[in-house]
Amino acid sequence: MSLIYTYNKKVIQIEETKNESDFEFDIKFIEDKYMAGMKQIQKGFEENKVYTDVLFYPYDSHHYRIIVRQDYYVDFVLALLKHQLLVSVEWS
DSSP states (O other), rough: OOOEOOOOOOEEEEEEEEEESSSEEEEEEGGGHHHHHHHHHHOOOOOOOOTSEEEEEEETTTTTEEEEEGGGGHHHHHHHHHHSOOOOEEEO
């Protein structure tokens, strides 16, 4: 089973690629007000006890490169939904 998610392309752009043992997300924000949600997600993952679950690499111009371990993929996608960065998530 895999997750299928949708997002508002007027607010955020998401590109996802799968590597051998993790997923890479390239996320760009079009509207500044949604950046606060990403900062909350980053804080949540950085404050937990697992240091390599999700790695955040912020860039200029509201751009993030994020590496997510395979076993934390669902947690990360649901965190995006929780902070209203995604519109919907469903199992396929």
